[in-house]
Amino acid sequence: MEPDAKRYGEGLKPGERAPARYAASAIASRGRCHPEPECPTRSPFQRDRDRVIHATPFRRLTHKTQVFIYHEGDHYRTRLTHSLEVAQIARTIARQLRLDEDLAEVLALAHDLGHPPFGHAGERALDAAMSKFGGFDHNAQSLRIVIRLERKYQGFDGLNLTWETLEGLAKHNGPVTDTNSAVAKVMAGLAAWSDLEPYTHASGEAQAAAFADDIAYTNHDIDDALRAELLDFEALAQMPLIGPTVGELVREGGGNGVDGRLIYETTRRSITAMIADIVTQARSNLARLQPGSPDDIRKAGRPTVVFSDDVAKNLGALKKVMFDRVYRHEKVMRVMRDAEIVVQELFERCFSNPGAMPHNWQAAAEGLSERRRARLVADYVAGMTDRYALAEHRRLFDVTPELR
Numbered sequence: 023m024e025p026d027a028k029r030y031g032e033g034l035k036p037g038e039r040a041p042a043r044y045a046a047s048a049i050a051s052r053g054r055c056h057p058e059p060e061c062p063t064r065s066p067f068q069r070d071r072d073r074v075i076h077a078t079p080f081r082r083l084t085h086k087t088q089v090f091i092y093h094e095g096d097h098y099r100t101r102l103t104h105s106l107e108v109a110q111i112a113r114t115i116a117r118q119l120r121l122d123e124d125l126a127e128v129l130a131l132a133h134d135l136g137h138p139p140f141g142h143a144g145e146r147a148l149d150a151a152m153s154k155f156g157g158f159d160h161n162a163q164s165l166r167i168v169i170r171l172e173r174k175y176q177g178f179d180g181l182n183l184t185w186e187t188l189e190g191l192a193k194h195n196g197p198v199t200d201t202n203s204a205v206a207k208v209m210a211g212l213a214a215w216s217d218l219e220p221y222t223h224a225s226g227e228a229q230a231a232a233f234a235d236d237i238a239y240t241n242h243d244i245d246d247a248l249r250a251e252l253l254d255f256e257a258l259a260q261m262p263l264i265g266p267t268v269g270e271l272v273r274e275g276g277g278n279g280v281d282g283r284l285i286y287e288t289t290r291r292s293i294t295a296m297i298a299d300i301v302t303q304a305r306s307n308l309a310r311l312q313p314g315s316p317d318d319i320r321k322a323g324r325p326t327v328v329f330s331d332d333v334a335k336n337l338g339a340l341k342k343v344m345f346d347r348v349y350r351h352e353k354v355m356r357v358m359r360d361a362e363i364v365v366q367e368l369f370e371r372c373f374s375n376p377g378a379m380p381h382n383w384q385a386a387a388e389g390l391s392e393r394r395r396a397r398l399v400a401d402y403v404a405g406m407t408d409r410y411a412l413a414e415h416r417r418l419f420d421v422t423p424e425l426r
Contacts, residue, residue, distance in 0.1 A: 052185035085407035136163025162204035190228030360423035
């Protein structure tokens with residue numbers, strides 16, 4: 023059986039459902055920038071997924087910060103565990119909506135490849151350092167990694183992913199309407215091969231992966247914040263969206279704020295409720311839209327895979343509370359201010375003296391204009407793990423913050 027035969031409903035096991043006509047797998051992929059023979063054992067999107075998993079930047083996510091620095095505790099999320107959690111949720115949503123699970127999965131696994139060390143603190147520092155050279159954006163960096171920066175295949179730079187995967191990564195935050203944005207500029211570089219259609223919405227699979235990211239990081243950041251004692255259950259019970267879940271558990275006699283079972287049960291029920299809401303709302307939208315192809319979802323004029331209005335409103339309010347109570351908590355900000363200094367100083371040293379970088383990066387910097395050298399240095403620093411950045415800073419500077 024051909025690897026994509028299931029798009030026609032052939033060879034399905036009992037209980038399996040064929041992808042819907044609006045799923046990405048319902049039609050042939052729009053292909054890859056560099057033509058390759060089809061794989062005899064995997065669909066194009068399964069092949070994309072495997073290329074992402076085997077990419078060096080994916081492995082580096084093991085030691086890149088989500089919210090808490092890796093050495094603060096063994097159980098806090100990293101960029102890698104976050105990406106795996108997003109993938110699990112994205113596949114669940116895609117399966118319920120009869121979308122292509124493999125495309126949703128690869129988009130979830132790849133969406134944070136471009137994050138620098140120390141999470142958003144590292145991104146702020148790099149963006150400031152690159153302010154005169156086009157700035158830095160982790161979504162654009164993810165695209166640059168899979169298009170050109172990862173170099174392991176003999177026939178091409180990058181991972182040579184399918185059009186659908188590239189489109190989904192580019193539109194992680196929706197249509198790309200700002201032609202001056204970093205993502206738009208990376209997309210423009212592909213124009214000689216194919217138009218990623220920046221002004222349309224992404225596929226249903228990409229929308230599922232984007233909202234899976236929201237579900238995962240909101241709930242799991244709450245989990246980590248409880249374990250770090252930045253939040254307690256009394257405060258959580260008053261918070262939008264998740265408060266009723268906490269109240270229900272307390273009424274059931276679920277324990278107290280230091281009870282690991284209660285922490286897990288809170289996030290478990292919240293994730294389940296949010297997935298159920300998005301699936302219910304998306305089914306209603308699909309019934310109204312009646313899409314006959316993936317392009318019908320792209321051209322619908324609004325997202326199709328979304329939360330209900332009530333949940334979207336409450337999630338926005340919850341994110342605001344999390345921003346104020348967790349992401350801007352002095353315990354977190356103290357560490358992140360020092361992390362920004364580490365990234366800023368690494369960039370400045372390597373930009374002014376490329377000899378501070380490893381030999382292959384030194385060679386690549388020779389003869390470059392100031393702007394291109396800055397981008398090269400940003401690529402080097404962005405690729406660092408937290409621990410490598412700290413080790414390099416200790417090698418190059420007399421004093422390195424402890425980040426505690």
